Amino acid sequence: MDEIWGQACIKLEKSVGPNNFNHWIKPLRLTALEEGVARFSSPTRFISDWVSRHFADDIMGELSRHGQHIERLRFEVIPQEGNQSRPANEKNGSRPATAKEARDVADAGRPELGAPLDPRFTFGNFVVGKPNELAHAAARRVSEGGPVGFNPLFLYGGVGLGKTHLMHAIAHDYQQHDPSARVLYLSAEQFMYRFVQALRESTIMDFKGMFRNVNMLMVDDVQFIAGKDSTQEEFFHTFNALVDQGKQIVISADRTPAEIKGLEERIKSRLSCGLIVDLHPTTYELRLGILQAKTEVFRHQQPDLQIGNGVLEFLANRITTNVRVLEGALQRLFAHASLLRREITLEVAQECLTDILRTNDRKISIDDIQRKVAEHYNIRLADMMGPKRARNVARPRQIAMYLSKQLTNRSLPEIGRRFGGRDHTTIMHGVRKIEELAGEDLGLAEDIALLRRQLEA
Numbered sequence: 001m002d003e004i005w006g007q008a009c010i011k012l013e014k015s016v017g018p019n020n021f022n023h024w025i026k027p028l029r030l031t032a033l034e035e036g037v038a039r040f041s042s043p044t045r046f047i048s049d050w051v052s053r054h055f056a057d058d059i060m061g062e063l064s065r066h067g068q069h070i071e072r073l074r075f076e077v078i079p080q081e082g083n084q085s086r087p088a089n090e091k092n093g094s095r096p097a098t099a100k101e102a103r104d105v106a107d108a109g110r111p112e113l114g115a116p117l118d119p120r121f122t123f124g125n126f127v128v129g130k131p132n133e134l135a136h137a138a139a140r141r142v143s144e145g146g147p148v149g150f151n152p153l154f155l156y157g158g159v160g161l162g163k164t165h166l167m168h169a170i171a172h173d174y175q176q177h178d179p180s181a182r183v184l185y186l187s188a189e190q191f192m193y194r195f196v197q198a199l200r201e202s203t204i205m206d207f208k209g210m211f212r213n214v215n216m217l218m219v220d221d222v223q224f225i226a227g228k229d230s231t232q233e234e235f236f237h238t239f240n241a242l243v244d245q246g247k248q249i250v251i252s253a254d255r256t257p258a259e260i261k262g263l264e265e266r267i268k269s270r271l272s273c274g275l276i277v278d279l280h281p282t283t284y285e286l287r288l289g290i291l292q293a294k295t296e297v298f299r300h301q302q303p304d305l306q307i308g309n310g311v312l313e314f315l316a317n318r319i320t321t322n323v324r325v326l327e328g329a330l331q332r333l334f335a336h337a338s339l340l341r342r343e344i345t346l347e348v349a350q351e352c353l354t355d356i357l358r359t360n361d362r363k364i365s366i367d368d369i370q371r372k373v374a375e376h377y378n379i380r381l382a383d384m385m386g387p388k389r390a391r392n393v394a395r396p397r398q399i400a401m402y403l404s405k406q407l408t409n410r411s412l413p414e415i416g417r418r419f420g421g422r423d424h425t426t427i428m429h430g431v432r433k434i435e436e437l438a439g440e441d442l443g444l445a446e447d448i449a450l451l452r453r454q455l456e457a
């Protein structure tokens with residue numbers, strides 16, 4: 001049995017990755033193979049549930065490749081010593097989940113319990129620049145293992161700036177330095193989900209055992225547990241138990257611990273004990289660096305990819321919100337280029353990314369639009385807001401309404417207010433009218449395209 005399982009394990013470690021393997025599959029023992037059923041012993045129910053949900057196909061496939069025809073897995077929980085006892089430094093028991101927590105779990109349906117690591121999120125693929133150099137250096141230091149002067153490492157920053165990427169990179173490298181190390185990475189939402197599930201299924205000791213047995217715990221988006229009292233409490237105990245054992249903790253959030261409303265003071269102070277570093281909004285240079293690096297990778301797969309001069313610079317200039325959007329834009333351009341087998345020129349990029357560019361364009365204001373349109377049609381700026389209904393005034397006003405809708409993030413009522421307190425239905429009518437007319441009148445369509453280009457320049 002041990003030999004068959006040993007051989008299957010060699011393959012499984014490759015197919016599910018070392019982190020998943022060490023966490024979930026390694027603790028299992030194959031005890032019997034009979035009538036299409038593989039029987040295992042597992043130290044906790046948590047592990048067996050997880051394995052049957054996530055890795056059953058891999059295991060059955062692997063065993064079948066070794067001459068066994070396996071259709072089902074069965075688990076018997078045989079607790080290892082210490083798993084049933086309450087951890088020594090745990091003074092409080094677990095509070096029952098609050099109604100809100102139970103509801104959140106129910107609302108989430110049946111979310112994935114685990115969080116596999118993304119193989120693309122490595123240090124090698126992380127572009128370092130001024131805004132993220134400190135976070136990167138701290139992450140590198142933690143990933144080397146050994147005693148680290150700061151625990152936890154708390155990474156924070158706005159959406160899509162690389163927090164998750166850095167956390168996965170830490171986990172990859174840490175695991176590489178010590179392949180037997182157990183790294184547990186999950187989002188705060190998953191932490192809550194697992195906690196509530198453990199309460200419901202009376203497996204809380206397994207839950208505690210699982211979390212206290214890791215070498216490194218990484219919790220992403222910790223702001224999620226704000227206001228969730230029982231989860232916070234459990235998190236607090238887990239945190240303390242690990243820190244007491246000298247285990248490294250890495251946390252991420254969208255703001256500093258002090259700024260997370262609804263987070264208990266004692267947790268805020270614990271989270272602030274280590275090193276708090278932020279990922280600043282990207283600069284033009286960093287965005288360009290990221291675009292160049294990603295283009296380089298893509299060029300390896302598709303050597304004939306042609307990107308015209310200035311396209312990457314244009315994207316770095318115009319898409320300033322977050323790296324995820326920047327990546328999405330680039331992916332779309334690559335897909336476009338490989339389908340049409342055409343060089344990506346500046347014009348192609350502009351056309352292909354109109355929607356992304358539009359929502360990213362914060363620089364265009366309704367004021368700019370009104371001014372530009374008034375100037376173009378030679379009417380007074382005041383006529384944009386005024387009541388005149390003569391066509392030579394009303395039409396440009398509608399064009400300005402249309403462009404305001406297209407080029408800014410303003411809602412119809414907001415646009416209405418900026419056009420002399422008009423109702424949102426008037427704005428909607430104006431927008432539709434222009435869409436309709438532009439479909440029939442080439443001159444008007446060209447006028448609009450010209451205005452748009454001038455505004456976007």
Ligand SMILES: Nc1ncnc2c1ncn2[C@@H]1O[C@H](COP(=O)(O)OP(=O)(O)OP(=O)(O)O)[C@@H](O)[C@H]1O
Pocket residue numbers: 121125126127128132157158159160161162163164165166221254290323324327
């Ligand atoms: N410096 C960087 N170099 C290369 N890729 C980056 C960099 N920063 C971010 N990315 C990429 O941008 C995308 C978004 O990053 P990530 O998911 O890590 O953001 P996040 O800060 O965790 O966002 P959220 O707040 O939404 O969780 C990922 O695909 C990531 O690889």
